[in-house]
Amino acid sequence: MSDLLVIALLILISALFAMSEIAIAASRKIKLRVMVDEGSAKAAAVLSLQEQPGAFFAMIQIALNAIAILGGIVGEQALSPYVESIIVMFYQGPLLDQLSFMVSFFLITSLFILFADLLPKRVAMIMPEVVAVRVVSSMRWVSFALTPLVLFFNGLTNLILKLFKVPAEREDIVTTEDIVAMMDAGAEYGSLQKQEYDLIGNVFDLEARFLSSVMSPREQIVYFDINESSNDIARKIIEHPHNHFLVCTGNLDKLIGSVESKDILRQVLKGEAANINENMLSKDIFYLPETLSLSEALNAFKAAVQPFAVVVNEYALVVGIVTVKDLMKGFMGDLISHQGDELIIQRDEHSWLVDGLTPVVELAKVLDIEEFPEQMHYETVAGFLIYSMKRLPKRAEYIQFSGFKFEVVDVEGIRVEQLMVSKILD
Template identity: 30%
Template sequence: MESRLFIEVSVLVILTLISGVLAMAELAIVSSRRERLQMLVDNGDKGALMALHLSREPTAFLSTVQVGITLIGILIGAFGSASLTDALAQLIAHVEVLEPYSRTIALAVVVGTITFFNVVLGELVPKRLALRNPERFAAALARPMSLLASVARPLVRLLTLATMFFLRVLGIKGDLSETTVTEEEIKVLVEQGAQAGVFEEVERDMVESIFRFGDKQLRSLMTPRTEIAWLDINDPEEVIRETISQSHHSRFPVCDGTLDRVIGTVDAKDLLPDSWAGKPFDLRAVLRPPLFLPETMLALRALERFKQTGIQGALLVDEFGGVEGMVTLIDMMEAIVGDIPTAEEIAEPPIVEREDGSYLVDGSLDVDDLKDLLDVDELPDEGDYQTLGGFIVSLIGRLPRVGDRVEWEDYRFEVVDMDGNRIDKVLIAKPPAT
């Protein structure tokens, strides 16, 4: 009796350990970084080579592991409850009060004990060990797991066909083995990596900016028409020199009387040789063909056009062909890495926090930066405007005046300065408690 009980317990322990090895191998292969496995391969580790192959084509291996763990779980439950329950029930029956319930109590104790040890030794402990050094365990277990996958291939194939048959009966078609990684999942991983110290804060911000960049239209990045520094081909040379010297830009549209009649663009550096030699320069001789893009074009597509044409700036036009603004490669870089301010902009940052906790904000602040400042995910009628100034106009419903106030959510917005019809400065504060 005792020897039989020992053998039965030993079988259960062995099955539990096998289940643990399968769980460890599964998590080790899935969690391993291919770059680290490749380093082990370069150092001559044959097990790492097989692990690398399994990580690249994991379908058959993972199916084998799942089938193995499921079958072992069934065997443990069936064998354990059948063999140990009777023995334990006989012991409990010696207690006269418990004798009528001895088998029920024994079954509950056996199932609970087997489940506990199977979860701990067959799942949690092996997986925790695998996570500590996944590449090492993957390399060590890859060879036997690959052999097991080869042996179990007919069974796995049969189960796969049966699965696909029942899915088709339910009207579900297609290959369900392929999974996609969503943008939100990547954002969560990057956020978790930043919290764990794997990524720097600036790296996290850049990744988030790249995702936002793909959804941006050019009009959200452009220098608006009213702020474009342009040269008139009809102006005297002295006026052109003055315009160039007073601007911090290096590339200028060249127009014939009005910004809507662009005849080309010019780089200031192309005018330097004649300027240094004291010769009068000829704008027409150094003109380059302009690049026109619709203001609604996505930034990623515009970046591709820049790469195709070699032109690093474009004039943006509306649906009627009128020039609405200008965008350059620098504008696109700033959308990803953040603003690259000039000396003047450093002296006057777009957001200034005041002592009372309110903010004095530039009206040209991008809506994405505004959402970060307000800590909100969406703004009302988003897409109809690109800046804080446009947001204020949308809320008020007309061109604002200095002193106009409007409230939204938990914030109060006050226009404190106007530059013509453009909102220059806005005071953002939480309204006082009543």
């Protein structure tokens, strides 16, 4: 009976070591750091073991192999008499001893596999951080007790790794792909809401998208000529109630400053004519090149503290205007959009009405398209059509891509105003 208790104790100790090995190896650094920030000293100890795992794994293997050998020696002797007493009821031939040994060996091996290996490792894989913080203290004491053996085997392992030019320690670098994989898993299991998932995904797009995807293009800019009449100025403010207006002499490429609409409205409220004078004109215009990514543009706005920026191309020509709100909409998307602002309107289950200025990355998300072809050459859906056709498209013309039909609905001048995107049904 004492031998059976020894076997049970060996299985229990082996299970503890097997569980510790998997739990500490599988614990996620991000979650452990959160636990450390919450004041968990044991989580900090687990992180320390992960940073220098050589000694820990050497100790685990020494302990597991010693227990396995001891279990084999004790187990066969402990179970053989009981097994033999059962077998003898059915068989009493010359192979009785060999048969008892084989059955005893199978039973001991099965017990160790099931209760000392599979079950504890499954538990450790399911909740690695919880198990790791519970066992880390005892594992550190065992490592200290086996220090001579640990130093010997760990040093020998490091020497062999160095001979084969294999890194002795793991370098943990969290890549964008890792974060995206975690986001996908969180969204799949419901721990990450759809809005949160979309928002985080949009943040990663900031570096891949450029100002041209969110700015108001040149033809949509409402501006004042310095010599414009009072009636025209008043009409523009009424029809386009913006906070700021650019002021130029002749055309947009000859900017002289900007003016706030409230200054002009103040004149009107006083009964004066709406005119632009030097006192209200701000000549400090904030320029940004169109080649900036949204991330770079946000940093530029943060440093400049300006409400808007004039976007110029490499020839110093004005191509658009962008505000902080435009940039925020670039990654906040529907969270700050209002009724009437939508660039993509779903008509039915298989068709969408799309503004020509819609960024292709936004449409790709709606249509569940992995990526548009050669996307580095354009930013908008209109740009996609122009690039694909190699010319300016006309009304009712269309192209097909990835199971969708992209048909031009409205063209104003040379600009594609709207498209109808419909799923091609077989």
